[in-house]
Amino acid sequence: MSPPDKQSALTRRALLPAGLRDVLPPDAAHEAMTVESLIGCFETHGYERVKPPLVEFEDSLFSGPGAAMTESTFRLMDPVSRRMMGVRTDVTVQVARIAATRLGHLPRPLRLCYSGEVLRVTPGDLNPERELVQVGAELVGTDTVDADAEVILLAADGLRKVGVERMSVDITAPRLVPELLPALGIDGAASPDLRMAIDRKDLATVKRLAGDAAEMLTQLMAAAGGRTEGLERLAKLALPAAVRPIVARLEAVTSLVAAEEPALEVTIDPVENRGFEYYTGLGFSLFSRGVRGELGRGGRYLVDGVQSESSCGLTLYMETVIRAVATRLAVDRLYLPKGTARSVGAALRDQGWVTVAGLDPDIEAIGDAARLGCTHILRDGASVALEAIQATHKS
Numbered sequence: 001m002s003p004p005d006k007q008s009a010l011t012r013r014a015l016l017p018a019g020l021r022d023v024l025p026p027d028a029a030h031e032a033m034t035v036e037s038l039i040g041c042f043e044t045h046g047y048e049r050v051k052p053p054l055v056e057f058e059d060s061l062f063s064g065p066g067a068a069m070t071e072s073t074f075r076l077m078d079p080v081s082r083r084m085m086g087v088r089t090d091v092t093v094q095v096a097r098i099a100a101t102r103l104g105h106l107p108r109p110l111r112l113c114y115s116g117e118v119l120r121v122t123p124g125d126l127n128p129e130r131e132l133v134q135v136g137a138e139l140v141g142t143d144t145v146d147a148d149a150e151v152i153l154l155a156a157d158g159l160r161k162v163g164v165e166r167m168s169v170d171i172t173a174p175r176l177v178p179e180l181l182p183a184l185g186i187d188g189a190a191s192p193d194l195r196m197a198i199d200r201k202d203l204a205t206v207k208r209l210a211g212d213a214a215e216m217l218t219q220l221m222a223a224a225g226g227r228t229e230g231l232e233r234l235a236k237l238a239l240p241a242a243v244r245p246i247v248a249r250l251e252a253v254t255s256l257v258a259a260e261e262p263a264l265e266v267t268i269d270p271v272e273n274r275g276f277e278y279y280t281g282l283g284f285s286l287f288s289r290g291v292r293g294e295l296g297r298g299g300r301y302l303v304d305g306v307q308s309e310s311s312c313g314l315t316l317y318m319e320t321v322i323r324a325v326a327t328r329l330a331v332d333r334l335y336l337p338k339g340t341a342r343s344v345g346a347a348l349r350d351q352g353w354v355t356v357a358g359l360d361p362d363i364e365a366i367g368d369a370a371r372l373g374c375t376h377i378l379r380d381g382a383s384v385a386l387e388a389i390q391a392t393h394k395s
Contacts (some may be wrong), residue, residue: 019123019130029331031133031322034162035115038135038316041158047113047137052094054087054117061086064100064303066093068278072120087119091134092313096303099140099311108141108309127293133318136296140303143281143310145249149256151298151312152284156264158316159286159295163325166289168265171227171254174276174283174299176220176246183240184213199274217271224269227254234270253282280310288324295320335369335377335386344378353383366390 016022023031039049055076062070074087088094091114099110115135123130137154139147152169159167177198181191194217197205201221207214216237223233231251239247250268258266276283281300288295298314331354336345338358345355356372358365369377369386376383 017130019120019128021129021131026331027322031318034322034325035133035135035318037162038158038321039113039115041161042113042137042154045111045154045157047111047154050095050098050112050114051116052088052091052098052114055085056088056094056097057081058084058086060097061088061093064093064096064278064301064308066090066096069093072122074119074121088116089118089120090315091116091118091136092138092301092315095136095138095313096140096301096311099138100303100309109147110140111137112140113137127317127319129319134315135318135321136298136313136315138311138313140311141309142312143300145252145256147312148249148253148282148300149260151314152253152257153260155286155296155298155314155316156261159288159321159324162321163327164288164295164321165324167263167295168267168287168289169257170267170269170272170285170287171250171257172268172272172276172283172285172299173246173250173270174273174279175281176243177271177273179246180217180220180240180243181213183242184210184216186210186213195273198271220271224271225267227258227266227268230268230270231255250282281312284314286316291320291324293317293320293323295324332376333372333374334383335365335372335374337365337378340378344381348378348383366393 043049057078058075061073069089072089076085076087077083078085095112095114099112103110113136115133118132118134120130120132137151139151152171156167156169177195181194186194194206194209197209198217198221203218203221206217206221210217216239219233219237223230231254234247234251247270250270254266254268257264272283275297276299278301279299280302283297283299285297286295294317296314296316298312300310300312302308303311334348334353334355336355336357338361340357345357348355356374358368360368365377366386366389370390375386377386377389
């Protein structure tokens, strides 16, 4: 094969399917350190790590909250059992299964955390990637205001630890509209189109379809925004008794989160439902000012088991989190000239250094250290900054 043909073959081998990518140095190391830092934060709050498999049988992957994931899942047949399997699109579904089955005997509330890759048939609207990294936590088996607030505050703690700044959380009530429309006498035939119009904040269509309920629905839509102003608007509405507990829960959770985290901007959207279809209580989305897309989202759902358990969880999207991290962790790399004793290198690594060994005695050490991305070089048993040595040589 001629050199041009060989180069073309290498180029073809480097091509990947749409939405998949190689993560290279130093980005891969930065992502891994960020993931472990988030998990470490969750563990200090009492959340224990679990590791579900990448592939599961369809009947378990699509049970409970997984029913909403059927259209976005890659499927394949297990050659051993001859049963259909799916590649996970969301780890929350798997953690729910683990909590209901293998950990069903443990006392509640159960606190679990996880990290791992997911694969989706189509990318999201704001993210072209189909292979994503998720980090999350689930608080299983308790349904209280404090539990909802704990999960939201846990997300804020973890994101702050890895360097995300200027955070906000938008807290939603996905069940409000589905339960409000029947209470307002909206018949089932009009409900789907009306709900779509509400999701899109399409005031004209809402007024056309809602009839006598249009005024209340438009006022609910107008309550989206800052927590204080939004709650004041909600308090003025004569809502049916069936949905008042939902609004009361929204007020209680947002007030608790705002009191515990004054630096966290809290907004509300009582009618938002898109992306929260399987949620049975409040939902939330996390953002960082100036960063495109959600840092993550979460909320309350039912674990599908022998007896369904109310649980609250969060999922962080690492592709967005990485973009939001203000500064990357700098790693000092110490160059060990050829001939440095192995014991010396081991002692330096015990001190926290990342060492890079020189392998060729004929290569000048300073140039080799710079070429290999080292920040320091070992000289006479001591680490010396490479910049200082280069500045001395220039002068």
